[in-house]
Amino acid sequence: MIQSNAGSYDHGINLNAANSAPISDEIAFRNWQSRRDGARQQIRRLSRRELQVVQLVSYGNANKAIASELAISVKTIEKHRANATRKLGVGSTAELVRLAVLADHEAEPHNRLPSAENRGTQSDVNDN
Secondary structure, three states, X not given: OOOOOHHHHHHOOOOOHXXXXXXXXXXHHHHHHHHHHHHHHHHOOOOHHHHHHHHHHHXXXXXXXXXXXXXXXXXXXXXXXHHHHHHHOOOOHHHHHHHHHHHOOOOOOOOOOOOHHHHHHHHHHHHO
């Protein structure tokens, strides 16, 4: 009796185009996870205030708006941005934002300092 060899080739990797997509998706996902983890390690180098400034920059805020929200001077914001840029090894605002987005790092509500408006509201509540 002659048996078909069709079943004997199932032991290796199937190179069928329909089956290669999940493999390449998995590789792409692992690659993205690796880049994200690297970005998160870089972000951990920042001080709390530098991280806040980077997050606000990544949201599209200008230095003046960030300074107003954090109730510090524009010069101080510029210094924090320069320090963050140096620590992260990036050369532009676009790279800074890309790294922050890749790290997918959102400030926890308790880590973010209240804005000037919120501080005023909170003290009014505490006075009553």
